[in-house]
Amino acid sequence: MTVTTAGELPDTVHDVIVVGAGVVGTAIARELARHRLRTALLDACDDVGSGTSKANTAIVHTGFDAVPGSLESRLVREGQRRLAAYATETGIPVEPLGALLVAWDQEQLAALPGLAAKAERNGYHDARLICADEVRVREPHLGPGALGALDVPGESIICPWTTTLAYATQAVRGGVDLHLNCRVESVTSGTHHELATTRGLLRTRYLVNAAGLYADALDRQLGHGDFTVTPRRGQLIVFDKLARDLVRHILLPVPTALGKGVLVAPTVYGNVMLGPTAEDVDDKEATASTAEGLAALREKGRRIMPELLDEEVTAVYAGLRAATEHDDYRIRAHARQRYIAVGGIRSTGLTASMAIAAYVTELLADAGLGLGPASELEPLRMPNLGEALPRPYQRADLIAADPAYGTLVCHCERVSRGEIRDALDSTVPPGSLDGLRRRTRARGGRCQGFYCGPAVRDLFEAGQLGAGR
Ligand SMILES: Cc1cc2nc3c(=O)[nH]c(=O)nc-3n(C[C@H](O)[C@H](O)[C@H](O)COP(=O)(O)OP(=O)(O)OC[C@H]3O[C@@H](n4cnc5c(N)ncnc54)[C@H](O)[C@@H]3O)c2cc1C
Numbered sequence: 071m072t073v074t075t076a077g078e079l080p081d082t083v084h085d086v087i088v089v090g091a092g093v094v095g096t097a098i099a100r101e102l103a104r105h106r107l108r109t110a111l112l113d114a115c116d117d118v119g120s121g122t123s124k125a126n127t128a129i130v131h132t133g134f135d136a137v138p139g140s141l142e143s144r145l146v147r148e149g150q151r152r153l154a155a156y157a158t159e160t161g162i163p164v165e166p167l168g169a170l171l172v173a174w175d176q177e178q179l180a181a182l183p184g185l186a187a188k189a190e191r192n193g194y195h196d197a198r199l200i201c202a203d204e205v206r207v208r209e210p211h212l213g214p215g216a217l218g219a220l221d222v223p224g225e226s227i228i229c230p231w232t233t234t235l236a237y238a239t240q241a242v243r244g245g246v247d248l249h250l251n252c253r254v255e256s257v258t259s260g261t262h263h264e265l266a267t268t269r270g271l272l273r274t275r276y277l278v279n280a281a282g283l284y285a286d287a288l289d290r291q292l293g294h295g296d297f298t299v300t301p302r303r304g305q306l307i308v309f310d311k312l313a314r315d316l317v318r319h320i321l322l323p324v325p326t327a328l329g330k331g332v333l334v335a336p337t338v339y340g341n342v343m344l345g346p347t348a349e350d351v352d353d354k355e356a357t358a359s360t361a362e363g364l365a366a367l368r369e370k371g372r373r374i375m376p377e378l379l380d381e382e383v384t385a386v387y388a389g390l391r392a393a394t395e396h397d398d399y400r401i402r403a404h405a406r407q408r409y410i411a412v413g414g415i416r417s418t419g420l421t422a423s424m425a426i427a428a429y430v431t432e433l434l435a436d437a438g439l440g441l442g443p444a445s446e447l448e449p450l451r452m453p454n455l456g457e458a459l460p461r462p463y464q465r466a467d468l469i470a471a472d473p474a475y476g477t478l479v480c481h482c483e484r485v486s487r488g489e490i491r492d493a494l495d496s497t498v499p500p501g502s503l504d505g506l507r508r509r510t511r512a513r514g515g516r517c518q519g520f521y522c523g524p525a526v527r528d529l530f531e532a533g534q535l536g537a538g539r
Contacts, residue, residue: 072247073498075116079249079270083262084108086434087274089254089288091115092123093230093420094412095280096237097427102434103244104444110272111238111246112265114253116501117508119234121282123420124508125357125389127306127346128337130154130164131421132224134189134197135325140398142418143192145429149422153233154226156424159449162232163338163456169225169320170200170209172216174373178324179217185324186220197222211316213376225320229338230420231508232452237423239497240447250501254281257291259407276408276439278430283354283392285413297400297413301354301390304346305363307371310516313342313381321374330417332370334378338456339483339511341384344371350393359386384516391416401429405437453489455511462486479529480522482515490526494533506530 086102088095091113099111113120130153133146157164173179182199189197198221205212205219242248253268257277265272279288286299314336323331335343347363364386372379393416394400400413410433412426419426435441454461462468462475463484469476474488493500493509500506503513503526512526513519519526 071242071497073242073250074248075250075501076269079252079267079272080247082108082273084110084272084274085439086276086278087112087263087265087272088278088280090121090280090282090285091118091238091248091250092121092280092282093119093234093237093423094282094415094426095278096234096241097423098278098280098412098430099241099246100237100244100447101427101431103241103246104447105441107441109246110274111241111248112252112254112267112272113250114268116250117505118238118248118498119231119508122389122392123230123234125387126230126304126420127333127335127343128228128230128420129320129335130226130228131418132194132222133192133418133421134194134222135185135330136192136418137397138188138191141401142399142422145399145422145425146418147193149425150224152424153228153421156236157228157233160236161452161454162236163229163454163458164226165336165338165456165458166226167319167336168221168223169322170205171220171222171322171324172205172212172374173218173324174215175217181324182218182220189222194224196224209318209321211375211377212321213373215373222322227320227335227338228420229455232455233420233423235498235509236450236452240450242497243450244447248498254288257288259292259409263408276434276437278410278412278434280412282415283390285392285411286394289411289413292404292407292409294404294411296402296411297394297396299354299392299394299413301351301356302393302416303349303351303356303388303390305359305367305388306343306345306386307364307367307383308337308385308387309342309344309378310382310384311340313378314340316375316378317342332367334371334374338458339514340457342378342381344378346389351390354390357388357390359388363388382516385514385518401426401433403433403437408437408439410434410437453492453509462489479525480512480515482517482522483511485510485512487529490529491533494530499533500530503527503530
């Protein structure tokens, strides 16, 4: 098992290198780990899932509103099935709440039958129209004026951090080398692809570009110009856990040309989220929240659920969708070049990740990569960060066996010393306090680390020294 964050890189020719360890790249690496290949997964950051994959709305979509016949429609539908089964198997927190797509004016109400028909064309047969009275019974805290809704029972909420980490963990345990702090700066293609990285040279026979927002730049390095990424920022507001009882479903708006629109949804951690905005920006690092963006969200949220706006805000964040000029994913095999571009994975990549991985593996085989037989990966069980099942501090059996699970360090999120220790000792350990938060929720609650920050930092630094990293 190899995870490196610094130092020399192996001087060998890999069978496949995957650039980008977001939810898509890690899923691809996990799929490749089922075959006897020399595979490496690279990321410019100090952790997996540090790009768009850490900051989304965390919904497992049914694909009911995708463009019928598109690659995205197919991969979202298949990805949802695969991810639901995988989450159950590995313990990734997931809650099948279902969604209500609410109409607030006559025009939106008139659009609902069309959306129901679209859902059918997308192979989703469980959507049905419900009247204003039923909407009110099912969501009693909704603001006044809802005229009806499309009930989409198959939509779920999930933990996006555990998903990426589960893929990466299984990939590494299955033999994939993970190199972090390893940005690809240029590529030269000949007999092999030669990747000049910030940590030195790497060579590979086959190259997969899963670089998210930067996939277009890498694609150009390889001589293509198939798509240009224009980051579409999505800002979100996370409300305190006291708001959780207000909301029973994922409350979706009627989608527009710019995207899925502003929703209200619970999180698996017990909060309620409002967002995202959809703003095209020039800067691929523009993940700051803005006063205008948050004000616009509050205005929209007040219409959807006025009481929510009276609740305390725990955090705000923003993520960037890798939108392109095309209205579908841009997954392209350049067989003669032994190169697969995985671009334009905009607003559904979390849901579709496992199906994208299977599809990319097929494309690699079609491009001549000898996969050999596939083997089963070692089963994996991830730590539970969700509120739907008991957390370690609630489990007398765990605490009796190891009192560290009964010693709380982060009181807002009830994270124990045992969970922090386990994360620091894990196969893919965190490279920063933020990475530790994504593995445990420590510092992610009401106080945002104001009280627990020093204690968490001490444990993190001691763990880093202990691991000699
Ligand atoms: C606001 C918002 C809400 C969303 N909501 C949902 C949702 O509810 N459900 C859903 O399914 N999807 C959702 N999405 C979409 C989903 O988050 C993305 O499709 C998915 O995270 C994309 O994953 P990725 O691996 O392609 O990209 P990323 O996570 O961005 O990963 C790409 C990685 O490549 C690395 N990289 C880039 N360039 C280089 C280089 N030169 N060398 C080495 N490494 C490099 C980056 O560091 C990064 O880690 C949402 C997105 C946003 C922004």
